[in-house]
Amino acid sequence: MMTTIMPEAILMAAEKMSAGGKHPLTAMFGRDETANGVGYVIYCYFEIPENKTVDGFKVVFNPNGSLEYDSITHIIPAAAWYEREIKDMFGLVPKGHPDLRSLVLHETFPEDFYPLRKNVKVNAKVRGERQFKVRTAKGEGLFEVPVGPIHAGIIEPGHFRFSQAGEAMLQLDAKLFYTHRGIEKAVEGKTPYEALPIVERICGACSVSNTWSFCQAVEKAVNVKVPRRAEIIRTLLMELERITNHVGDIGNIPAGVGFNPAISLGGRLKEKLMRLCEAVAGNRFLRGMIIPGGVSMDITPELCDRIHQVMDEVADGVEDMATMFREQENFQNRIQTTGIVRNQTAMDLAMVGVGARASGYSHDSRCDFSYGVYDELDFKPYTKTMGDVAARLLVRIGELSASFEMVDKLIELLNSCGEQELSVAMEYNEGSGWGISESARGSNFQYVALDGDGRIDRLFVRSASYANWPALPIAVQGDIIPDFPLINKSFELCYACIDR
Amino acid sequence: MEYIVTSIGLSLVQGFVLLLIAPLVAGIINKVKARLQKRQGASIFQEYFDICKWWKKATILTPYTGVIFVLAPVVYFMTSFMAATMVPGFLTGQFSMGDAFIFVYILALGRFFMTLSSMDAATSFGGMGGSREIYISVLVEPAVMLAILINSIRYHSTTLSAMVIDYNEAFFTVSAVLACVAFFLVMLAENSRLPVDNPDTHLELTMIHECMTLEYSGKLLSLIHLGSYLKIVVFLALFGALYVPVEIPLALKVLLGAVLIGIVETLNNKMRLFKVRVYLGAAIVLLLLAIIAE
Numbered sequence: 001m002m003t004t005i006m007p008e009a010i011l012m013a014a015e016k017m018s019a020g021g022k023h024p025l026t027a028m029f030g031r032d033e034t035a036n037g038v039g040y041v042i043y044c045y046f047e048i049p050e051n052k053t054v055d056g057f058k059v060v061f062n063p064n065g066s067l068e069y070d071s072i073t074h075i076i077p078a079a080a081w082y083e084r085e086i087k088d089m090f091g092l093v094p095k096g097h098p099d100l101r102s103l104v105l106h107e108t109f110p111e112d113f114y115p116l117r118k119n120v121k122v123n124a125k126v127r128g129e130r131q132f133k134v135r136t137a138k139g140e141g142l143f144e145v146p147v148g149p150i151h152a153g154i155i156e157p158g159h160f161r162f163s164q165a166g167e168a169m170l171q172l173d174a175k176l177f178y179t180h181r182g183i184e185k186a187v188e189g190k191t192p193y194e195a196l197p198i199v200e201r202i203c204g205a206c207s208v209s210n211t212w213s214f215c216q217a218v219e220k221a222v223n224v225k226v227p228r229r230a231e232i233i234r235t236l237l238m239e240l241e242r243i244t245n246h247v248g249d250i251g252n253i254p255a256g257v258g259f260n261p262a263i264s265l266g267g268r269l270k271e272k273l274m275r276l277c278e279a280v281a282g283n284r285f286l287r288g289m290i291i292p293g294g295v296s297m298d299i300t301p302e303l304c305d306r307i308h309q310v311m312d313e314v315a316d317g318v319e320d321m322a323t324m325f326r327e328q329e330n331f332q333n334r335i336q337t338t339g340i341v342r343n344q345t346a347m348d349l350a351m352v353g354v355g356a357r358a359s360g361y362s363h364d365s366r367c368d369f370s371y372g373v374y375d376e377l378d379f380k381p382y383t384k385t386m387g388d389v390a391a392r393l394l395v396r397i398g399e400l401s402a403s404f405e406m407v408d409k410l411i412e413l414l415n416s417c418g419e420q421e422l423s424v425a426m427e428y429n430e431g432s433g434w435g436i437s438e439s440a441r442g443s444n445f446q447y448v449a450l451d452g453d454g455r456i457d458r459l460f461v462r463s464a465s466y467a468n469w470p471a472l473p474i475a476v477q478g479d480i481i482p483d484f485p486l487i488n489k490s491f492e493l494c495y496a497c498i499d500r
Numbered sequence: 501m502e503y504i505v506t507s508i509g510l511s512l513v514q515g516f517v518l519l520l521i522a523p524l525v526a527g528i529i530n531k532v533k534a535r536l537q538k539r540q541g542a543s544i545f546q547e548y549f550d551i552c553k554w555w556k557k558a559t560i561l562t563p564y565t566g567v568i569f570v571l572a573p574v575v576y577f578m579t580s581f582m583a584a585t586m587v588p589g590f591l592t593g594q595f596s597m598g599d600a601f602i603f604v605y606i607l608a609l610g611r612f613f614m615t616l617s618s619m620d621a622a623t624s625f626g627g628m629g630g631s632r633e634i635y636i637s638v639l640v641e642p643a644v645m646l647a648i649l650i651n652s653i654r655y656h657s658t659t660l661s662a663m664v665i666d667y668n669e670a671f672f673t674v675s676a677v678l679a680c681v682a683f684f685l686v687m688l689a690e691n692s693r694l695p696v697d698n699p700d701t702h703l704e705l706t707m708i709h710e711c712m713t714l715e716y717s718g719k720l721l722s723l724i725h726l727g728s729y730l731k732i733v734v735f736l737a738l739f740g741a742l743y744v745p746v747e748i749p750l751a752l753k754v755l756l757g758a759v760l761i762g763i764v765e766t767l768n769n770k771m772r773l774f775k776v777r778v779y780l781g782a783a784i785v786l787l788l789l790a791i792i793a794e
Contacts, residue, residue, distance in 0.1 A: 152703070153702050258694055258698035260537050328769065333775070334771070480772075482706040483772070
């Protein structure tokens with residue numbers, strides 16, 4: 001049970017929980033519990049890797065009292081975005097926060113509009129004129145380069161403002177959250193089953209991971225154990241998704257430097273994998289497989305053979321690509337020492353996934369938490385220490401070979417497991433739970449609270465990209481602006497995951 | 501008098517012939533690149549369709565631009581065309597219309613106007629492209645001048661047609677080979693090809709030549725592209741006529757040069773912007789060696 005504290009005690013509680021940075025901040029989010037007579041609540045979760053769990057505290061605010069609290073950003077820098085989002089969504093103000101601009105709600109929203117408070121209707125129509133000031137540097141000879149929100153490629157909207165001294169990037173401010181979809185609000189009042197298709201579509205790259213985190217949270221809330229065969233299938237799907245995305249990403253990084261043969265090879269391999277996904281799930285994003293209580297479909301032995309075969313082909317292709325990268329001196333010159341994230345930065349910002357592991361920060365939810373059948377797979381996080389584009393590329397290649405092995409073992413486990421029920425019936429009642437799973441981008445955390453009718457009262461989604469976006473403006477410092485696309489691609493941050 | 505009329509006439513005819521085949525050569529480069537990446541690729545005639553498409557579209561001018569913005573593509577195209585009339589070896593072999601210095605600085609004039617126009621629309625991408633173009637052209641210019649110097653020392657003339665390589669004399673001498681390699685490197689930089697600039701990219705932040713054309717549309721855009729295609733052909737022809745010490749027809753040299761560009765562009769990725777000086781420095785050193793060997 002989480003401890004409940006008063007707003008005055010938040011700094012002390014946060015300091016104690018983080019244990020000098022040993023326990024990274026997982027997430028911080030608000031919830032409106034005024035209907036139960038509690039008030040507005042901020043949940044603060046920290047990872048406790050030694051216990052393979054998350055723990056934290058909740059801060060309760062009296063809706064009629066002061067809605068201010070002391071910002072914890074200066075002791076836990078990773079809290080910066082969470083506090084700004086809570087301010088946008090619930091109107092709880094972190095005093096002493098270094099950057100109190102709104103995060104999610106742009107100019108088109110009115111002031112004093114807090115969408116996640118319960119007194120705001122789901123279909124509320126509002127129009128306003130907020131101020132949103134993009135950060136720039138001023139000085140003799142400095143100039144700004146605005147990029148986006150509409151880009152030349154087929155990508156999502158995001159505005160980048162570079163403050164330049166010649167070709168060198170002095171400062172980057174990213175204005176994101178352009179297509180905020182209000183998913184967390186939209187699923188309120190829906191049953192988990194109704195919410196499932198929405199959660200699956202938060203993002204195309206992490207649909208298995210998001211769904212799995214959501215299902216874990218729901219299963220924890222109602223205390224259900226998933227059949228073993230379903231756990232194996234879920235793990236297998238997760239690794240398929242990781243392989244598909246990692247292959248896509250390593251094929252996309254060379255596009256930042258116009259290294260054409262590698263781009264084409266990456267594209268071919270990714271297409272092969274997506275067709276495999278279609279054969280497995282009936283769609284190219286592995287949607288519709290994971291449901292609360294288990295999985296909806298089995299993976300037959302014939303499909304396992306097909307998976308084996310495609311994995312062999314893709315493993316050969318990845319080997320070719322790795323050789324291509326190694327032998328292309330000009331490419332190595334571009335990726336080495338470009339876009340460095342130092343180890344301390346990665347820890348301070350509580351980065352996750354490839355971004356963290358490339359900076360020597362061994363953070364992998366597959367080891368840090370116990371879910372699926374990862375415990376049986378004898379698996380260690382793959383890390384590099386340089387923190388540059390090359391390190392992020394190598395971490396992906398290293399993880400791919402680990403994932404190929406895992407898929408083999410998972411298919412063995414699946415064959416030895418025998419026929420079994422694929423899912424258990426779900427009885428929804430009041431409760432709350434969290435779920436975490438490691439996608440190709442990093443760990444995706446979700447929190448679900450169900451009300452007495454078993455309907456969702458609060459869903460919170462902390463995607464991997466949410467944790468890693470703040471690292472990008474730091475990584476680009478000291479590099480020149482033509483290197484930005486390369487650095488950006490090496491993180492492969494997702495817009496949809498934060499526009500939830 | 502008759503001599504001048506004939507040579508002007510022949511030069512113009514040659515300019516138009518090169519203009520006609522220019523999009524084809526660009527199409528061949530793209531086809532080679534596509535096939536080497538195991539892609540089907542667009543037809544080798546695609547660039548003709550593109551030019552026609554842009555020509556038919558409306559030209560949109562932002563209200564912030566001045567007369568330079570409209571003038572620049574015309575100047576750029578005309579300078580490429582004039583350079584095309586000067587290339588020795590096709591029709592104008594025996595006439596000495598083109599002087600090497602005029603050739604180099606006519607192309608420089610076109611580049612100068614493009615750089616001016618890139619700043620005219622006052623967009624940050626344009627300015628970035630302009631500054632990078634100047635940075636590269638400052639390095640390209642001495643290299644081209646040195647390359648010309650080699651042949652002018654060898655043949656005691658600065659007239660392009662007099663500098664055409666003599667296959668009996670310069671067949672695989674040290675200086676001929678060095679000059680050949682160096683001029684090819686310079687040609688890639690001058691024509692905004694990989695590894696210096698990436699002609700295929702959509703990433704505005706990394707562009708050089710394309711950055712300057714971002715604000716253009718319609719007829720002005722098709723003029724710029726036609727000018728660029730023509731420039732490649734001009735350089736390939738010059739490369740073949742002046743620096744490739746192998747006795748085969750010039751048209752074949754242009755075709756093989758285009759294939760070679762396609763191969764080089766597939767094998768290379770774009771280098772760091774500030775490494776371009778090392779790349780062009782290497783070309784200049786090769787050229788100096790060639791001059792010493794001469």
